[in-house]
Amino acid sequence: MLDGFSAETLARAQFAFTVSFHIIFPAFSIGLASFLAVLNALWLRTGDRSYLTLFDYWKKIFAVAFGMGVVSGIVMSYQFGTNWSVFSDRAGPVIGPLMAYEVLSAFFLEAGFLGIMLFGRERVGDGLHMFATAMVAFGTLMSATWILSVNSWMQTPAGFSIAANGQFVPEDWWAIIFNPSFPYRLVHMVLAAFLTTSLVVGAVGAWHLLRDRTDPEARRMFSMAMWMAAIVTPIQIFAGDAHGLNTLEHQPAKVMAMEGHYDSHPDGAPLILFGIPNTAERRIDYAIEVPKLSSLILKHDLNAPLAGLDSVPQDEQPPVAIVFYSFRVMVGLGFAMLALGVGSLWLRVRGRLYDAPWLHRAAILMGPTGFVAVLAGWITTEVGRQPYTVYGLLRTGDSLAPVAAPAVVTSLIAFILVYFCVFGAGTIYILRMMNKRPATPRLGLRDGPIRTAGITPAPQVERDFIPDQGASK
């Protein structure tokens, strides 16, 4: 089925596939790790058991998601070499050390303290357990910082020279790490991760509220999630806008594709709300547009001239249709999230946050949209920077490994089969756990070894249920 494609197309498909699957897990675990740290801190501070119950509930879901993130991440660390070896050879001296820092300062931290966070509360005591939980959360944020610096350098390279052998040679590490698009991308992505997590938590809370609106844990998590949605969404929209302006400065062709501006507009460009890109004729069909609004947003001036793709040589243009659509998906979902956040605030003020089934249904519907928005955003920025791996300097077609197309096809099919089976199963298990009430003693069928012939002693059943031990606390 994939016979007709070149090794380049196949390698790109493989990278897109593996990295798209991978980003789903960090997008969730970055936010969830911080949420867990907050829950644990609140439990230690207030002694309110519902926080501990929620911590133990989300901890198990985190463990499964994190495991999937680890294994799909190991794949990524080798994909550069197996499929993009020329890129690795040439850009390795710059981005390699950043990734080494990610491994050293983030991956080890997460992995080293994860065991203690999951298994060690009784062994190390509350204080050290809190420390371990905070380290896991800190590790996920460190990881995001380094890898976004790497990605941003590829988009807006800085602080390097080019050696005779074609290698990018680092000259100024400060300029490399804090390259022009890095701060914007980092803020945008970390907020996206927090928002994604809060939408998932909110959906799970809403699901349980629809069954029983008195469930104390469901109320608590729904309330926390809706605070996050209400506060973070407006900030995220603002951050996204700032990121867009930064992109306009450094990668104007990407913004032209996002906006669907095939033609230059010397006196004020319209904002195309929707339309169908016509690649052959190089125009947007059936465009619904607001005159001059694009110039207002991008240049803060109704009549500011905006260049279009006609000002960019053909072989330096990104594919327009994908970027155009994915950008609209992301922005559209962003405004839907804003509506959810505002709606929840309105009902909260009126004291009806837990008694509004339509809000709960909307929250459930919005549960997975964070992931969709994250993917759409990444597709926008990654397809939008084509045809380059290092923007303006190294073309994607020149980055490829000397691996024959049949080898790439075989591995691509293997990755597709394995990922759908393994991560499909994982998603089902996670949904199954989410379907249980937070106060359920066991989320899996079993959380520990079963004794002989299925006879599980009574205390074992209650092991990770939280019995009311009043006196012991």
Place this chain on the structure above:
Amino acid sequence: MIFDLAFIWAGLIAFAVLTYVILDGFDLGIGILFPFGRSDQDRDLMMNSVAPVWDGNETWLVLGGGGLFAVFPLAYAIVMPALYMPITLMLLALVFRGVSFEYRWRVSNKRVWDAAFFGGSLIAALCQGIALGALVQGIRIEGRAYAGGWFDWLTPFSVLTGVAVVIGYALLGATWLVLKTEGRIQMQMRGYSWWLGAATLGLIGIVSLLTPFQDPIYLQRWFNMPGSLFSVLVPLIMLGLSWSFLRGLNDQKDLQPFLSALGFFVVSFVGIGISFYPMMVPPTLTIQQAAAPESSLAFALVGAAILLPIILAYTVYAYWVFRGKIDPSQGYH
């Protein structure tokens, strides 16, 4: 000058890979021994003995790959396409194996994920051994790229090293379980350790004898300084380790067999290092040629010098927290 940045980094990468082999070896070994667990309860115990530490262990593999990318990008760019198939297979196998830790507890019929844990561990170990063998055979390079085909890695020698690593990891797994368990399962694993130990030593011997046939230069390196010093020591050290291993098993010691088995791996690894030096990718790419520019090496070294000791400290701490025998009544998290 020998002790330049590239040399230090070659040592650090070697250290990361060795640490990976030491830490993930027993962890994969437990997967390889998984079908021999006599009951669900035994298998739960086997898996729980590594559950808190496995992803820390696998992070060393990411450091090996990521580190190579950072400081020897050319070696990374040549080796990965050359070992395309075994590396990809290993990664897929690690996917199956890694998720089994969590998935097993989430289904009523554990057979599927038991099989995934076993199969994933076995194939990952086999591929690592094959990759090692393929590297020893040498990799054909033209200009700055791999110049061979996509099945060059597959030879009788690389399959032999693959099998050797599988058996060796199983030995590490068995001796780890001797350390971490009690009673029936400990006795069973002690019994396996005898056979696996003998097989491992035999395979190390055969691989060592065949290595000079892959490239005569390897033999030569052993009879030049500083290799020749080691050539005298190696048989003695191996003998000492074997004695300590057998004594440990015979006297029913818990820790000694495991440490001795790790010793087999450390000595073999140093031996490979001596055979390779000063090549990074045999037969033609040297450490110096593969190294990234000075500015990359220096920057990365600052991070490694500060962070590696801290990592080692909290890794030791995590093992310390979960020290001692596994309590069969202790549930999963």
